[in-house]
Amino acid sequence: MTFMEKLEAAWKKSGSLVCVGLDPDLAKMPDCVKGAKYPIFEFNKAIIDATADAVCCYKPQAAYYAGQDADDQLAMTIAYIKENYPEIPVILDAKRADIGATTAMYAKEAFERFQGDAVTVNPYMGMDALKPFLDHADKGVIILCRTSNPGAKEIQDIKLENGEEMFMHVARLASTTWNYNKNIALVAGATFPEQLGAIRKVTGDMPLLVPGIGAQGGDIAAVMKNGLDSNGNGLMINSSRGIIYVSKGEDFAEAAGKAAKELRDTINAYRKA
């Protein structure tokens, strides 16, 4: 099953557009897991078990594992999802890109070493820097288009000679020549719903990964109005801090499960409306 098929099936089965970001920061984790041999893995495992019936995908953020010397716990986390919830796709959020021979090594990292179903990548170096990812037709390649951070405007909103912004140029490339294996999705931040709407218009039913709700302030109503595809799906709406750090007590997983379900329901209320 390809990433795209797996995502479609997960949308259908879960009835949820929620993506839970697994961004475990030891400094923010509940005391009750801190003493474990693999605290990050134990934390993730509990979060996963509590949220699995309310999500369409998981998105571990590579930086949190790399920065805390915990690559082994990233591998353990993804293996745990594959074993226990094989129907839920896993996106390795790594924002990679380099010259071809080097990207081929990053593809090994994302798809072989860590067994991701999809990876996030950066378009600045052009298509040949993404090709070793794109050549994996069964994997998803999620390209940064309009990101959720304020500084994105310095590059992505810059107007080109043809009057279009840079992020629209990326959206067009990603929808046409770059998408030769039909395995591309795009990142479109919730914090800029008009840009998200413009991206939806040129990409048809391409899936969009939407960061920026919760801590970053994105508005769910505006995301839903601008982002749904023609089937009423098409979105992976990410929440990290808003789900995994709701409680720092022993009930942290239960609280995360509740937050994931509430987010699913809040989103779905707009879907039905």
Next chain:
Amino acid sequence: MTFMEKLEAAWKKSGSLVCVGLDPDLAKMPDCVKGAKYPIFEFNKAIIDATADAVCCYKPQAAYYAGQDADDQLAMTIAYIKENYPEIPVILDAKRADIGATTAMYAKEAFERFQGDAVTVNPYMGMDALKPFLDHADKGVIILCRTSNPGAKEIQDIKLENGEEMFMHVARLASTTWNYNKNIALVAGATFPEQLGAIRKVTGDMPLLVPGIGAQGGDIAAVMKNGLDSNGNGLMINSSRGIIYVSKGEDFAEAAGKAAKELRDTINAYRKA
């Protein structure tokens, strides 16, 4: 000592503009190191000892370690340089960038876990996505500007509304508002020497990391004509495959040493001319 001071001192002491790229691919390594417990580290160690008197910096490429589950050997490699050649700066080539809280984790990866003196980063997400790197005033932050790969033209050469290309827009931001700690350098590929010259014109004496000679076909004469700073330095001219894989025999390190010295001398002949 800051990265910039260390680089200046290394240019002076070594009389070399050569950067050796440590991109060890197990499939391409000599048989004589393959049996070692840490083959990548043993390979790097021998290359480093053979080239240290002919280089101004080393640049391990993170992807080769991540893709081959060899992060420990990356740490060992950088620690070896720090211990034995503390005067030579080490650039972790990682091309990172993400929202601020995540980039802070990447800064821990690059500067604490792996002890890099500098890191390469991607500008697509704007300045706030680089800030946790830039805030380390003592570290170098080397921003992709005009990369050496053919596909770079799809994004970086796109003309903006003001008539300038995207890479020139990045060069200007990197030379002004983004450079509040005077710790920025730029990547400018050898394969596009005119663009490299345009970057030099707007960046003054900012150091430029120049990939693309050797296997990628960049022309040293054109790089030297367009890239030197006002002191006749200003460049870190990278070679990876052209130095580390010259021989696959037991003389691989000796051959690498010879290749590094030849490259230094070829470059310096243009410097004196």
